[in-house]
Amino acid sequence: MTKGEPVDEPSAGSTLAVETRGLTKRYRGGQLAVDGLDLLVPRGSVFGFLGPNGSGKTTTIRMLMGLIEPTSGAARLLGAAMPAASRQVLPKVGALIEGPALYGFLSGRDNLVRYDAADPTADPRTRAARVGTALDRVGLTAASAKKARAYSLGMKQRLGLAAALLQPRELLILDEPTNGLDPQGMREIRTLVRELADDGITVFLSSHLLDEIEQVCTHAAVMAQGRLITQGTVADLAAGTRGRLAVTTPDTADAVRILKEYGVTDLVVAGDRITGEAPTSHLPDAEPLDLAEINAALVQTGVRVRGFGTERASLEDAFVALTGEGFDVVG
Numbered sequence: 574m575t576k577g578e579p580v581d582e583p584s585a586g587s588t589l590a591v592e593t594r595g596l597t598k599r600y601r602g603g604q605l606a607v608d609g610l611d612l613l614v615p616r617g618s619v620f621g622f623l624g625p626n627g628s629g630k631t632t633t634i635r636m637l638m639g640l641i642e643p644t645s646g647a648a649r650l651l652g653a654a655m656p657a658a659s660r661q662v663l664p665k666v667g668a669l670i671e672g673p674a675l676y677g678f679l680s681g682r683d684n685l686v687r688y689d690a691a692d693p694t695a696d697p698r699t700r701a702a703r704v705g706t707a708l709d710r711v712g713l714t715a716a717s718a719k720k721a722r723a724y725s726l727g728m729k730q731r732l733g734l735a736a737a738l739l740q741p742r743e744l745l746i747l748d749e750p751t752n753g754l755d756p757q758g759m760r761e762i763r764t765l766v767r768e769l770a771d772d773g774i775t776v777f778l779s780s781h782l783l784d785e786i787e788q789v790c791t792h793a794a795v796m797a798q799g800r801l802i803t804q805g806t807v808a809d810l811a812a813g814t815r816g817r818l819a820v821t822t823p824d825t826a827d828a829v830r831i832l833k834e835y836g837v838t839d840l841v842v843a844g845d846r847i848t849g850e851a852p853t854s855h856l857p858d859a860e861p862l863d864l865a866e867i868n869a870a871l872v873q874t875g876v877r878v879r880g881f882g883t884e885r886a887s888l889e890d891a892f893v894a895l896t897g898e899g900f901d902v903v904g
């Protein structure tokens with residue numbers, strides 16, 4: 574790994590697609606938008622950059638892409654320091670930030686032709702083939718002759734992705750790619766993201782939707798108020814939180830009494846189902862309470878247990894456990 578390696582040394586073979594150290598941005602008005610961010614994005618991952626609106630995601634992405642200068646700290650993309658290595662690195666990075674800039678009066682295909690023509694490294698003789706492949710990649714071939722203004726929001730996003738995919742990329746950076754889309758449009762973008770990852774492209778996407786991150790990402794980082802709260806694999810982040818204990822029984826009153834005796838808190842009864850927070854010891858070396866003991870106690874008291882277990886913990890549980898707050902989002 575690159576731990577302890579100085580940030581200004583080139584490391585072409587880096588296993589990290591994105592790495593930041595103490596990345597900080599304070600805007601002119603004094604707003605501290607990103608505060609000492611240490612981000613580690615493994616190559617080959619689909620990395621979810623999660624946080625409520627205003628938590629600093631777009632600011633971070635704009636620093637990664639060299640669009641704005643950090644106040645302090647450093648960022649590397651594909652092993653090279655940004656913004657110093659922009660010219661070498663950015664051709665390998667496709668980005669979709671705050672929606673694509675499209676000409677409504679041009680067809681989808683002609684929009685891509687314009688994007689391709691704006692790239693001085695793109696050979697005009699192979700332009701038509703590149704544009705055709707990119708349209709095909711995002712499933713817009715059939716709609717390619719339509720004017721872009723007649724596209725749905727989801728189609729516009731896909732056209733933006735096609736523009737980002739005109740050249741072979743190692744890394745894709747997508748800022749809220751499903752924002753504002755209907756469920757069908759969201760599904761299409763998620764499927765595309767998975768396919769691109771299967772092709773070996775590292776995908777870094779920001780989102781304020783926990784659900785989305787769980788469905789599509791292998792790794793995630795959680796931001797709140799400009800600070801990184803946690804990062805790791807999605808499985809580990811969810812596993813770090815214990816799910817709620819759930820008991821199904823017709824004898825709810827007796828069951829609730831026993832569960833209370835065993836220290837289960839926050840009990841909720843809905844029909845024949847009871848859920849609650851199983852007790853955890855705060856002593857570091859203490860044995861965790863064996864849930865089988867609670868089950869045995871229920872049965873011994875004559876409670877007819879039809880179901881007993883812990884609900885799967887979600888990333889949302891992890892977020893709540895980490896911040897002590899709900900994941901309050903707009904839209």
Ligand SMILES: Nc1ncnc2c1ncn2[C@@H]1O[C@H](COP(=O)(O)OP(=O)(O)OP(=O)(O)O)[C@@H](O)[C@H]1O
Pocket residue numbers: 600601602604605606624625626627628629630631632633781
């Ligand atoms: N150009 C700017 N000048 C001053 N403050 C800014 C600027 N851009 C963003 N901010 C502030 O910085 C903070 C982080 O904003 P940022 O857009 O990075 O968050 P975000 O997580 O991407 O949220 P959203 O999803 O709403 O875009 C916010 O408080 C925002 O108001």
